[in-house]
Amino acid sequence: MTGRRSYLDYNATAPMRAQARDALHAALALTGNPSSVHAEGRKAHAALEEAREKLASLLDVRATDIIFTSGGSEAAATLLSPRSNLSGAAASRLFLGAGEHDCVRAGHRFDKANVTELALDSDGAVDIEAAAAELSAKGAAGGMIAVQAANNETGVIQPIANLRDACGASNAYIVCDAVQAFGRISIGRGECPADALFVSAHKLGGPKGIGAIALRNRDFAIDPLVRGGGQERGARAGTQNVAAAVAFAAAAEAAIADMESEAARLSAMRENLEFGLLSITPHAVIAGAGAKRLPNTTCIALAGLDAQTALMAFDLKGVSISSGSACSSGKVGASHVLRAMGYDDALTGGAIRVSLGHETVKEDIETFLSAWRDITRSLEGRGRVAAA
Incomplete structure (x- = not known):
């Protein structure tokens, strides 16, 4: 790579x-x-x-x-x-x-x-x-x-x-x-x-x-x-x-000093990310989408996705993200946050978090979406996640 x-x-x-x-x-x-x-x-x-x-x-x-x-x-x-x-x-x-x-x-x-x-x-x-x-x-x-x-x-x-x-x-x-x-x-x-x-x-x-x-x-x-x-x-x-x-x-x-302008910039990029992601996998869930959120954060849950495997796949494609909940050992566990929101086990164990910041550019969003498409299509082909 x-x-x-x-x-x-x-x-x-x-x-x-x-x-x-x-x-x-x-x-x-x-x-x-x-x-x-x-x-x-x-x-x-x-x-x-x-x-x-x-x-x-x-x-x-x-x-x-x-x-x-x-x-x-x-x-x-x-x-x-x-x-x-x-x-x-x-x-x-x-x-x-x-x-x-x-x-x-x-x-x-x-x-x-x-x-x-x-x-x-x-x-x-x-x-x-x-x-x-x-x-x-x-x-x-x-x-x-x-x-x-x-x-x-x-x-x-x-x-x-x-x-x-x-x-x-x-x-x-x-x-x-x-x-x-x-x-x-x-x-x-x-x-x-x-x-x-x-x-x-x-x-x-x-x-x-x-x-x-x-x-x-x-x-x-x-x-x-x-x-x-x-x-x-x-x-x-x-x-x-x-x-x-x-x-x-x-x-x-x-x-x-840059908070207001960065909030607008990151929010726009996050919206593009979420729109693109849902276009690829319409059955994915954006956690907290109906609430006020930080402009830089999106949490994605997809039934059948194994978060730990997904993180490694993203890493190999040059994208650094986290799971919904990472334990101190580095192993990924089901998210207690999503459980508290009423999500079932199929979603809480397959949640990933994407969080943007001051060095993020639109090419990073494009790279993420390309990786997401490849990873989810591979899983669809093996029957792990539902086809779009």
Whole structure:
């Protein structure tokens, strides 16, 4: 195989932006520990705080409300603790969306007996009416609600403002996984009225291994996961990764600056992809097609398709995509998100995700569609999938 590969797996990780790469390279020259009082330490501290201020501005919080972490998974585990509290009240129960990322589903620190799943509707959005009933029945007062701004598999944007309204007069507080949404759609306080949210650099073109918590409610008290030296105002111990934080801020600024134009560009390419795909395989299903979605994401389910085999076939054709759900072992499993949406096993095990980004061009869509045609025609010939 020769020629340009088509990387269409931005929801897994995005290629590093030039702005982030340049910022990272420059910041690597800072030799001091940002907690040290000497000149080198002060320079590192100044760079770290400048990055913090930039992220705070983009996330609509004060700089003192940004806490750097090693990524989204650590941020989720830090926030989702029964010992975190709001206005002095410890969290009594965790309510989480049925389609949440595994860093939330498996990373929280609540006893399983105190966890309630919030059902999704057939389009993949949290069912607000059902959620309101659960919150009322289980007692949302003092509870914590964990819900994504947008789903990592389907791209479906969650109705967080409606969920906030469903909380009613209870003092339940919302933690939002904004990892996929940050830099792709607006997550201002109107669209995302969460008490706390978390983001990750590598999803928007920054380096891997750096994330951040943004506290939008100043009464939110964190139960630290990593304890020790008292960095990050005691919320996360350990010497900060200054260069990564600087690069994170640079990537985020670049993503936000181009967000509206990129949303229009990527949405148009995604529409072309989905139109072409359904022309080739009319019986394929676009998960969440009836809901508001991230402009870059499409999740395709096709009965009879084996996702793991399909991913390898696409790879051999120079196309990088993901399955609906990839386990840490690299093996593909049935998507819990699609199951929560009511899809049967024939579809949940044969779902693939295509996610576009800042380096995607129309030729990548054409390459994907050509590969999809070849792969599905081969499967049709062997009776594995229904003929078009």
